[in-house]
Amino acid sequence: LISLRNIHKTYLLDKVAIQAVRDVCLDIDAGDFICLMGPSGSGKSTILHILGCIEHPSSGNVFIRGENTRTMRDAALSRFRNRHIGFIFQSFNLIPVLNVRENVEFPLVIRGGKFDRDHVESVIRSVGLSDCMAHRPDELSGGQRQRVAIARALVTRPDIILADEPTANLDSKTGGRIIDLLLALNRESGTTFIFSTHNETLSRYARRTIRILDGEIYEAAGAGR
């Protein structure tokens, strides 16, 4: 479904080159449930952004369903991303002037056309925020904002969800419910999940666990495959 081949990502900061990601090769298959783990600063967010085509690698190639993203026009890449990928950001990226309902509806509004209000409400209910639909982000707790970001990624029913530390701000009970929700989507709808986490307990739910250290990835050989 998504393939990374020899991906490098280097940031240049005052003439110092920071190698965030080094020679990463990774294959994601449809229906996968993958956990990405590693220390702070090791490159998890960078890899997720490259997988989601939100950021370009410095070198190497990204293949989406066999097609090289370098040969795709910007418009085609955006269309693919909007139709097939849902992203849960580490810092949420909610729109401050919109309330919970409007933030969750936003990707559907962007798509244009009518959308199902009941579906939006049911997604908001599934993350436990039915009582907060009129709140704006600054009127929510940290964990509530995280859940709005999660609901927003789910509402378009994407084929692939990239989740950057989706339970970091949640207590274990609420976090557990979110993971059950994602597992159910994976089982019942075949949604592909790649999530980064610092929580070892979470990795036990994943079919594959990929470790990352200083921009390089390691996968236990044959684990779960």
Add this chain to the structure above:
Amino acid sequence: LISLRNIHKTYLLDKVAIQAVRDVCLDIDAGDFICLMGPSGSGKSTILHILGCIEHPSSGNVFIRGENTRTMRDAALSRFRNRHIGFIFQSFNLIPVLNVRENVEFPLVIRGGKFDRDHVESVIRSVGLSDCMAHRPDELSGGQRQRVAIARALVTRPDIILADEPTANLDSKTGGRIIDLLLALNRESGTTFIFSTHNETLSRYARRTIRILDGEIYEAAGAGR
């Protein structure tokens, strides 16, 4: 050191009253190391903000060293806060246009007068960010931003540090180092700590653990006191 008496905090949202904190009484003594735990949305951040005099309760009283904050002038309250309290925010609140070093120095710059550059660098080193001093927040990983927020709270050597989920974005190893750092400050300098966390392992380090549920607090009777 800080006392909360019958604290209520109610938010009004479209004529609906949200009781974030209900009738909370809490005494914090100098040198305490207190953990505040509870589900997402239960009121942890609100209580920390009230303890730090960043937010006013809807009713009830806050006493700082026996003095009722209601009788203190704004200027005196600000002065007390700047001199004695360090705050680590759940969403970091870093200044985007300043780099790591400048963000960490900021409270010292606000205070005026000369400050010790070596001290600033040693605090940055203690949170593991010596290699990132020239980065701006948008050039940092989530866990690196969290550590800048922590360093900034430590640099003024406050008597009281209020930490809102200080390790949420950190892997267990980095998070463990941060907690060791805070414990050392508590032991060696007598710094008082109150931190909220979702991490049960962290609560074992605390001398007192206070549970919160729907805005009401529960403390195990006699636990650690």
